Amino acid sequence: MSVKLFIPGPIAVSPSTYAAMARPMIGHRSGEFVNLYQSMQPKLQALFGTKDPVYLSTSSAWGVMEGAVNNVCRRKVLNCMCGAFSDKWNDVSLRGGHEAGKLQVEWGQPIEPEALEKALKADSYDAVTIIHNETSCGMMNPLPQLMEVLKRFPEVISIVDTVSSFSTLPIPKDELGIDILITGSQKALALPPGLALISVSERALKRASEQKNRGYYFDLLEFQANHEKGMTPSTPCVALIFALDAKLQEIEAEGIQNRYKRHAENNALVHAWVKAQGFELFPKPGYASVSLSCVKNTREIDIPKLNKILREEYEMVIDGGYGKLKGKTFRISNMGDETSATMKELLDNLTNIIARIA
Numbered sequence: 119m120s121v122k123l124f125i126p127g128p129i130a131v132s133p134s135t136y137a138a139m140a141r142p143m144i145g146h147r148s149g150e151f152v153n154l155y156q157s158m159q160p161k162l163q164a165l166f167g168t169k170d171p172v173y174l175s176t177s178s179a180w181g182v183m184e185g186a187v188n189n190v191c192r193r194k195v196l197n198c199m200c201g202a203f204s205d206k207w208n209d210v211s212l213r214g215g216h217e218a219g220k221l222q223v224e225w226g227q228p229i230e231p232e233a234l235e236k237a238l239k240a241d242s243y244d245a246v247t248i249i250h251n252e253t254s255c256g257m258m259n260p261l262p263q264l265m266e267v268l269k270r271f272p273e274v275i276s277i278v279d280t281v282s283s284f285s286t287l288p289i290p291k292d293e294l295g296i297d298i299l300i301t302g303s304q305k306a307l308a309l310p311p312g313l314a315l316i317s318v319s320e321r322a323l324k325r326a327s328e329q330k331n332r333g334y335y336f337d338l339l340e341f342q343a344n345h346e347k348g349m350t351p352s353t354p355c356v357a358l359i360f361a362l363d364a365k366l367q368e369i370e371a372e373g374i375q376n377r378y379k380r381h382a383e384n385n386a387l388v389h390a391w392v393k394a395q396g397f398e399l400f401p402k403p404g405y406a407s408v409s410l411s412c413v414k415n416t417r418e419i420d421i422p423k424l425n426k427i428l429r430e431e432y433e434m435v436i437d438g439g440y441g442k443l444k445g446k447t448f449r450i451s452n453m454g455d456e457t458s459a460t461m462k463e464l465l466d467n468l469t470n471i472i473a474r475i476a
């Protein structure tokens with residue numbers, strides 16, 4: 119039985135993506151690979167809103183999230199913490215042997231620009247980690263405003279995770295002044311897991327060149343040196359790169375603005391459903407994610423039961439809440455290839471099931 123994933127990643131992968139992955143293998147040092155890698159760069163740079171290169175890493179996002187801190191943190195990193203993934207980045211920073219300060223708010227609350235400014239003034243940091251879209255609680259941080267604050271701290275290298283928001287709304291890296299922008303394959307790009315994408319500014323590369331313990335696998339200078347040859351440092355997941363190439367062509371054909379609009383409309387359908395069903399969104403009003411909805415289970419629905427019926431009768435699945443929010447919330451993804459028709463189908467199914475079990 120194939121069950122369609124409406125969880126916030128991994129999400130449903132289309133037959134055309136799987137078909138792209140089944141292309142015959144090529145050598146990663148071959149001219150064919152170099153052509154492929156180089157032909158993808160302009161499309162990737164357009165999506166990232168950057169003139170900087172976009173490196174491809176055969177790892178999940180955590181690989182480059184950890185690696186980025188090790189590459190640019192000289193003494194102390196500030197971790198902006200507002201949910202499971204951003205909280206974990208603090209632990210990951212400490213495990214890398216760095217001093218790591220916390221700017222922590224309750225899950226569902228945003229990182230406020232004023233709080234960021236205060237924290238940066240209170241100590242001398244040389245890097246900051248920010249998660250744009252906290253997938254665990256469906257909260258989207260005010261990234262442009264946070265980046266405005268960072269412009270006043272030129273020593274601080276910004277590392278921004280857009281894992282679950284990338285390609286669902288504009289995140290213009292250069293315009294916002296982001297040094298390191300990271301995303302992963304299994305969220306809105308609707309590819310299988312295993313590929314991370316990372317774009318790095320010149321000043322972040324310069325900082326990396328002054329660092330001793332960058333490691334090898336996630337050494338940004340290795341990525342840059344290989345990028346200049348149209349390659350990756352080590353043997354990459356070529357099948358996922360074929361899939362990414364196909365996805366970039368699909369995005370170009372749809373038009374990036376249309377893609378943003380489709381995500382906003384699909385997200386609005388979920389929000390309207392949440393209201394009509396008498397639920398509430400979990401994050402602070404005004405800070406809800408556009409790619410997924412984290413819904414307070416105010417009607418105390420038996421979510422495992424709901425998901426069991428959804429899976430068995432409709433071959434779909436949503437998420438039953440992350441970590442400490444399990445059961446208290448549920449999450450619905452609208453990212454990737456979803457259309458208003460596929461979102462309405464899911465929401466109608468949920469309506470039917472809730473009417474039966476509530």
Ligand SMILES: Cc1ncc(COP(=O)(O)O)c(C=O)c1O
Nearest residue numbers: 178179180203251253281282302
């Ligand atoms: C916002 C965010 N950052 C990072 C990660 C970690 O990604 P991965 O498990 O692919 O390393 C996730 C995974 O869900 C995420 O949602």
